[in-house]
Structures are given as structure tokens and as C-alpha cells.
Amino acid sequence: MSSSALKPFKNPLIIALDVDTAEEAVCLAGRLGPYAGGFKVGMQLFYSAGPEAVRRLREKKAPVFLDLKLHDIPNTAAAAARALARLGVSILNVHAAGGRAMMQAAAEAAREEAEKAGINRPLVVAVTVLTSMDQEMFNKEAGMAGPICDRVAAWSLLAREAGLDGVVASPREIEVVRKACGPGFVIITPGIRPSGAARDDQKRTMTPREAIALGANWLVVGRPVTAAADPVKAIKDILDDIKQIN
Numbered sequence: 001m002s003s004s005a006l007k008p009f010k011n012p013l014i015i016a017l018d019v020d021t022a023e024e025a026v027c028l029a030g031r032l033g034p035y036a037g038g039f040k041v042g043m044q045l046f047y048s049a050g051p052e053a054v055r056r057l058r059e060k061k062a063p064v065f066l067d068l069k070l071h072d073i074p075n076t077a078a079a080a081a082r083a084l085a086r087l088g089v090s091i092l093n094v095h096a097a098g099g100r101a102m103m104q105a106a107a108e109a110a111r112e113e114a115e116k117a118g119i120n121r122p123l124v125v126a127v128t129v130l131t132s133m134d135q136e137m138f139n140k141e142a143g144m145a146g147p148i149c150d151r152v153a154a155w156s157l158l159a160r161e162a163g164l165d166g167v168v169a170s171p172r173e174i175e176v177v178r179k180a181c182g183p184g185f186v187i188i189t190p191g192i193r194p195s196g197a198a199r200d201d202q203k204r205t206m207t208p209r210e211a212i213a214l215g216a217n218w219l220v221v222g223r224p225v226t227a228a229a230d231p232v233k234a235i236k237d238i239l240d241d242i243k244q245i246n
């Protein structure tokens with residue numbers, strides 16, 4: 001993994017800017033910028049405001065995790081990754097369920113494109129099992145056999161073999177992923193809920209402190225900060241919680 005791709009993040013907290021307009025995103029990023037390690041642009045913002053939202057955040061020098069969860073045939077996923085890499089984002093993701101060839105094609109395309117453009121290559125990571133799924137949904141609705149943690153470990157290994165930099169997984173699988181893929185493999189965990197916070201639609205959750213203590217590299221936090229009455233206080237509380245480790 002190139003260390004330059006990791007440099008822009010000053011701490012492990014990535015705030016999900018799940019809003020409809022670039023204005024709202026830039027405004028939130030302005031308020032939270034002094035505290036957040038980086039910002040995530042996901043489907044809601046990208047499908048509403050387009051690449052312009054990413055460009056405006058990048059103008060403010062905010063490191064961006066572009067979370068569009070690519071999942072298509074290798075040729076299409078690679079072409080999409082190439083287009084997204086040109087935006088100068090720090091992290092891109094694809095679905096591990098797309099398979100080895102798709103992950104490899106997307107990762108190689110993103111790297112080549114960044115090199116061609118003379119910019120830092122983005123980390124490319126694989127989404128494993130969504131944090132909104134519990135064991136019963138995974139087996140009965142998704143039709144997948146066995147425990148979630150076994151599938152996450154297997155997909156993480158596949159992602160590593162395909163040349164990806166890491167995975168997105170729930171904090172509950174940090175230990176199995178670390179054991180399967182080693183210390184240099186990036187683990188990004190959504191499904192983060194400060195103690196007492198509403199779980200919303202998230203099923204496999206942990207507190208920020210627990211996730212960091214288990215070895216997560218980055219935490220993705222959305223509503224507990226962005227929907228809080230005082231988002232600045234909410235993010236500061238999370239940073240204090242994390243700092244209390246050790």
C-alpha cells in the first residue's frame with residue numbers, strides 16, 4: 001500500500017455526508033473539518049449532486065472516501081473506477097461479491113488512471129457483508145450459508161489476493177479479518193454507534209472506542225454526528241472516546 005494514499009487523514013474518523021446537495025455537504029464539512037479525519041460521499045450525495053460535490057470538497061482539501069460500492073462485470077467496474085479515480089479521491093470501494101476478476105480490474109484501473117493523471121492513487125477496498133444485515137437476514141434473505149464472520153473473512157482474503165488495499169466490514173469482524181489478512185490490510189468499519197445512540201437500520205454495531213481498540217483503521221460515522229442536535233459536540237465526544245484508549 002502506498003503510504004501517500006493514507007497521509008491526508010489526520011485521524012481515523014470519516015464522517016458520512018449523507019445529504020442531498022453539495023451546499024449542505026460543503027457546509028457540514030466546513031463545520032466538522034477541524035475535527036474529522038475525512039469525509040465520505042455516498043450514493044445519496046453523488047446521485048443528487050454528481051461529481052461536482054466531490055470536486056467542491058476536494059477544493060477545500062478534504063480527504064474523500066467515495067463510497068459508490070461498484071458491483072458489475074469487470075469491464076464496466078474498471079471503467080467506472082477509472083472515471084472515479086480522476087476525481088482525486090483517497091478511497092474507492094467495490095463489492096467483494098462481484099468476485100476476484102472484478103475487484104482486480106477495478107483496482108488496476110484506478111491505479112493506472114491516478115498514475116496517468118499524476119495524482120495519489122486511491123486505496124481500493126471491498127465491501128463485505130453490509131452492516132445492516134444480521135445473521136438471520138444473511139442466511140434466509142440473502143441465501144448465504146454459514147456465519148457472517150466466515151464469509152467476511154473469506155471475502156477479505158479474496159480481496160487481498162485480488163490486490164485490494166482492504167475491506168469495509170462491521171466492527172464485529174475486525175478480529176477475523178485481521179487474523180486472515182494481517183496487519184497491513186486496511187479495515188474500515190461503519191456500523192459505529194456511541195453508547196446509548198439509536199442503532200437506526202444498523203444491525204452489527206459497536207462503539208467507536210471498541211472498534212478502535214479491536215484494530216479498525218478508520219471508522220465511518222454518519223447519523224450519530226450529522227443528525228445530532230449539535231454535530232460539533234457529537235464529533236468531539238467521539239474523538240474524546242477514542243482518545244481514552246490505552
Ligand SMILES: O=C(O)c1cc(=O)[nH]c(=O)n1[C@@H]1O[C@H](COP(=O)(O)O)[C@@H](O)[C@H]1O
Pocket residue numbers: 016018042067069093127129130131132168169170190191192200202220221222223224
Ligand atoms: O460502504 C459503506 O460505507 C457502508 C458499508 C456498510 O456495510 N454499512 C454502512 O453503513 N456503510 C455506509 O456507512 C454509513 C453509515 O452511516 P450511519 O449509519 O448514519 O452512521 C452510510 O453512509 C452507509 O452507506
